[in-house]
Amino acid sequence: MARHNGRGWYGRMIAAAVGVTAVAAATSVWTAQAGPSSGGTAAAPGASARHTAPTKVTVSPDIAHASDGGEHAVNITIDDGPDPVWTPQVLQVLRENGVKATFCMIGPQAQAHPDLVRQVVAAGHRLCDHTVSHDTTMDKKSEAYQSQQILDAEQQITKASGGVRPMYYRAPGGAFTPYSRRLAASHGMRPLGWNVDSKDFERPGTRTIVATVRGELSNGPTILFHDAGGERSQTVAALRILLPQLKQQGYSFGFPVR
Numbered sequence: 001m002a003r004h005n006g007r008g009w010y011g012r013m014i015a016a017a018v019g020v021t022a023v024a025a026a027t028s029v030w031t032a033q034a035g036p037s038s039g040g041t042a043a044a045p046g047a048s049a050r051h052t053a054p055t056k057v058t059v060s061p062d063i064a065h066a067s068d069g070g071e072h073a074v075n076i077t078i079d080d081g082p083d084p085v086w087t088p089q090v091l092q093v094l095r096e097n098g099v100k101a102t103f104c105m106i107g108p109q110a111q112a113h114p115d116l117v118r119q120v121v122a123a124g125h126r127l128c129d130h131t132v133s134h135d136t137t138m139d140k141k142s143e144a145y146q147s148q149q150i151l152d153a154e155q156q157i158t159k160a161s162g163g164v165r166p167m168y169y170r171a172p173g174g175a176f177t178p179y180s181r182r183l184a185a186s187h188g189m190r191p192l193g194w195n196v197d198s199k200d201f202e203r204p205g206t207r208t209i210v211a212t213v214r215g216e217l218s219n220g221p222t223i224l225f226h227d228a229g230g231e232r233s234q235t236v237a238a239l240r241i242l243l244p245q246l247k248q249q250g251y252s253f254g255f256p257v258r
């Protein structure tokens with residue numbers, strides 16, 4: 001995928017890694033802003049009306065980190081796909097270990113690979129909207145732009161899946177805004193954060209990815225991996241080691257809360 005190649009993409013991912021801290025620090029502020037007194041303006045004219053379906057369930061606009069699997073569960077989240085090379089390999093490792101995960105997809109990639117989106121859904125995994133262009137500076141852009149990025153991807157993913165809607169919205173690099181969180185929530189997509197960045201995107205080596213995850217598990221249950229944006233064999237290998245280890249240690253696998 002051309003837009004994911006080269007330094008621009010890598011640079012954005014570094015920014016994303018740095019952004020994790022900001023997301024964690026800002027969550028409570030944003031939570032406060034998300035209250036009913038926040039004076040929420042309506043969605044950008046046109047954008048929401050164009051995409052509004054009658055059956056949407058509104059969820060909380062707060063950024064979710066917890067697991068619905070209880071205290072000793074982790075949430076495996078897989079971002080930036082689907083990708084014809086790596087998504088099938090990730091699906092296979094998950095299947096071998098009986099683990100369900102959440103796939104945060106880029107709209108045009110879902111559109112290009114509907115077979116993969118349907119495989120993800122058929123295997124019992126959940127879908128998450130990861131926007132159209134993976135713009136990690138979208139929090140600095142207009143509401144109309146944010147709306148287009150989120151709602152067009154929602155539509156592309158839903159069409160590719162055969163009608164199964166994304167249940168979460170994860171901003172690229174954690175670039176949420178109060179507006180984007182409310183918009184996503186009003187479309188039934190719970191804003192989704194993460195607690196543990198495997199840093200698999202930097203390809204530090206399989207053992208380092210495993211060690212990073214194990215070392216940061218105390219941060220919280222939601223773990224970030226990638227199945228696209230470059231060569232992801234280290235991610236696949238790390239999952240192959242980590243999933244059985246986590247199970248042996250008594251962890252179960254859940255979905256992020258909605």
Ligand SMILES: [Zn+2]
Pocket residue numbers: 079080130134172173
């Ligand atoms: Zn991403």
